[in-house]
Amino acid sequence: MSFGFEGKVAIVTGAGHGLGRSHALELARRGAKVVVNDLGGSVDGTGGSSEAATAVVEEIKAMGGAAIANGGSVADPQGAQSMIDDAMNAWGRIDVLINNAGILRDKSFKNVTMEDFRLVLEVHLMGTVLVTKAAWPIMNEQEYGRIVVTTSASGLWGNFGQTNYSAAKLGIVGFMNTLAKEGAKKNIRTNAIAPIAGTRMTEGLMPKPMLDQLKPELVTPGVVYLCTDDAPNGFILQAGGGRFFRAQMMENQGASIKEPTVESVAEQWEKVADMSKARGH
Structure with missing residues (x-):
């Protein structure tokens, strides 16, 4: 059994580093044309540069694949729309959307500012909503789409110092649950990944030996399976270190x-x- 993506177009947000980069590269290896989105900011969402997305595009082209870079912010309606416009202008369809972009502003609830709380919600939850909303009419018209949203163990079970992140990540699960129902009749399947991986966002939270065992590449096979024709619908997949298991x-x-x-x-x-x-x- 093998899964190819020839003739299919994918958008991966936050694909300049870590998990998003890994997802984009694997989709490209399997034949997908990929919009590599990355704002190019730091982990806390500040700054911006096109270098990260462009570097991944060059990696994909070097392996013989097709990709374009997009530097739009998922939290900005125009930025979200720009990803869809770039895909449609280049290739005329959108088959796969992986909502991966995110930031961290970790502080205990006693100390977190409402500015930091809202910003994390805007990027994770509303960023997922905005990009998906822009792609949804196209997938409906095609009567085909595969959407993956990124939740987290922090959202499912909670984690000290992450009330903003946890609220956003569980909100994404509720969003996914309803999208799965609304998209089913149009062959649009929506699922969630809860990754455990060593990335820029987790390097300060785990010791290096653990990070080394939790490579993003060990999560990506599960994510890419959720993008195939055989994908389930409304499934929460947890993945890390080569282990894949369900949350419900x-x-x-x-x-x-x-x-x-x-x-x-x-x-x-x-x-x-x-x-x-x-x-x-």
Whole structure:
């Protein structure tokens, strides 16, 4: 079994480094034409340069592939639209969208400013929304699309010092859940990746030996599978260090209380909390 992307066009945001670069290179190796988007800023979102995206484009061209660089910001409606315009002007279609771009402004909730909170939401959540919104009509008209959004273990389970990032990343899961339903009849499948990888965004959070074992290239095969014709729909894939596993929202049997009071809820709390027969959606 092998998966090729000949004749298909992909957009990868935040593709100048790390995970995005790895995704873009693998899609290109398998025949996709790739829009390599990267604002070229630092991890906290400041600054900007076209060098990172251009370097990845040159790597793709050196292997005989087709790619163009885009320096638009995912958080800016015009920047988001520019990626779609570049793809359509160059190749006339969009088959794959990988929403990967992101920044960090980590601080405990006590210390985080609302400016930093909003900025992380704008880039991660609204950036994903804006680029997807711009690509959505094209995928609907084609009756084909594969969208991957990037969530995180911090969003799924929480992480100290990342209230802004966690809120954005779980918001992306809710966005994905509904897109998967709305796109199904048009053969648009939307899935989420929760990567564990050594990148610019994690190099200060993990020791180097661990980072060395968590190369972005070990996540990319799962992401690229989510871009294939055989992709699932509405799936949260966790991946890191060569391990691939699913995360899922669950609900249990619960307790039925005829006339609820605080006291009766407390009395039934063991049944309310019991997840032994939980099921997913």
